[in-house]
Amino acid sequence: MSLIAFSNVKYYRGELTTFPSPVTRxxxxxxxxxxxxxxxxxxxxxxxxxxxxxxxxxxxxKTSTH
Structure with a gap:
């Protein structure tokens, strides 16, 4: 597991988006x-x-659901 993936899971609840992002949301x-x-x-x-x-x-x- 990469350091970024680990940090994303442990500290950012899987919500960390890095650049460039393969995610298109x-x-x-x-x-x-x-x-x-x-x-x-x-x-x-x-x-x-x-x-x-x-x-x-x-x-x-305005569009945030959090």
Missing amino acids: DTAVRYVHVKGASTKEGAKANRKEAEAVVTEVVRRM
Whole structure:
């Protein structure tokens, strides 16, 4: 058993999702291209990307069954 699989069972109740995930359910980590997001080296803020993350977090919280 791999360390990740062990940790998933013992500490995360089998709910740990790693990247890239073979699982296609909505909770899996995935790459999402954010159009207009800056990719400048050394940039400390990326408003478009931050807005996309917040939108996704809010969506997940609203649809969460926990």
